[in-house]
Amino acid sequence: MKLRTVMAIGGGIGGLALYNRRLERGEQLTNQLGGETRYYRWRGGDLAYSVAGEGKALLLVHGVYAGASSLEFRKNFEELSKSFRVYALDLLGCGMSERPSRRYGTEDVTSQVEDFVRDEIGGSARLVASSLSAALVVPAAVRSPRLFRKLVLICPTGYGTLDRPSGRLGDVIYGLFLAPVLGDTLYHAIVSRWGIRYYLRGMAYHDADLVTEELIEDYYRMSHQPGARYFPAAFVSGKLNLGVADLWPRVPQRTLICWGLEARTAPVREAQRFVQHNPRSEPRIFKDTGLLPHDERAETFNEEIRTFLL
Secondary structure (H helix, E strand, O other): OHHHHHHHHHHHHHHHHHHHHHHOOOOOOOOOOOOEEEEEEEOOEEEEEEEEOOOOEEEEEOOOOOOOOHHHHOOOHHHHOOOOEEEEEOOOOOOOOOOOOOOOOHHHHHHHHHHHHHHHHOOOEEEEEEHHHHHHOHHHHHHOHHHEEEEEEEOOOOOOOOOOOOHHHHHHHHHHHHOOOHHHHHHHHHOOHHHHHHHHHHHHOOOHHHOOHHHHHHHHHHHOOOOOOHHHHHHHOOOOOOOOOOOHHHOOOEEEEEEEOOOOOOOOHHHHHHHHOOOOEEEEEEOOOOOOHHHHOHHHHHHHHHHHHO
16 A cells, blocks of 8 residues: 555656646747847856947836846837947856756845856946836945945835745745755646636736736746746746845935836835835836836837937
């Protein structure tokens, strides 16, 4: 009886492992933004980025979620490259960048952005960062102020959202995601087409009609690359949470705080906290948008930040 039980468990685990391998298709990704694709070697991993345009340097940094990549700026990259030298970076573990098996922490994102501006851009840059990444670049703006001329932060976290340490529960969740077989299974449940559709339509976007099947497939393809689970696992377990209450008042750059009026997981009232605690910041609220005003109201967004950054 025990032998049969062991064999059944082993067979089940083997079946899950095979199922997970089939889902990690490793389909080759291509640059959908345009411009030239380049790679920056950062601490043993290759970071992919797209670059186009001439003029003052502008770096775009996407948010943190399953399937995240610079594709988030697909409606901004080309238009902004008419006025700036635009760099759109895929963070380590995302997009066309490498996805090493490692534990990610807040400093990983902070240092990637800081080192990229210093080493690859070769001087100061304007910076646009989205959601959790917008909070994670704050330490870089404080400790390396000469690297960043102006900031545009889109629905940043850190004041009321994602500002608490993950604690023991986070450790347990992170351990589950990193576990062989089980971690892959949990991750693939989250990044199913149903899961992606639910996140985009129910949390990220205000206008659900903008969430096309093509867009869902783009996110699905990004999130099913080998090694794609490690970075989102750190996010889901709270290992990338960062409170910015102490740092934010010290940010010396002029900053535009952009927010979607209909944002759900990061309510627009959070924008006022940022503006109140740093006199060098000013708000821009976009009607009929959620967490991605740069996508839902791209034309207005592009014009607003062009005016602010030039």
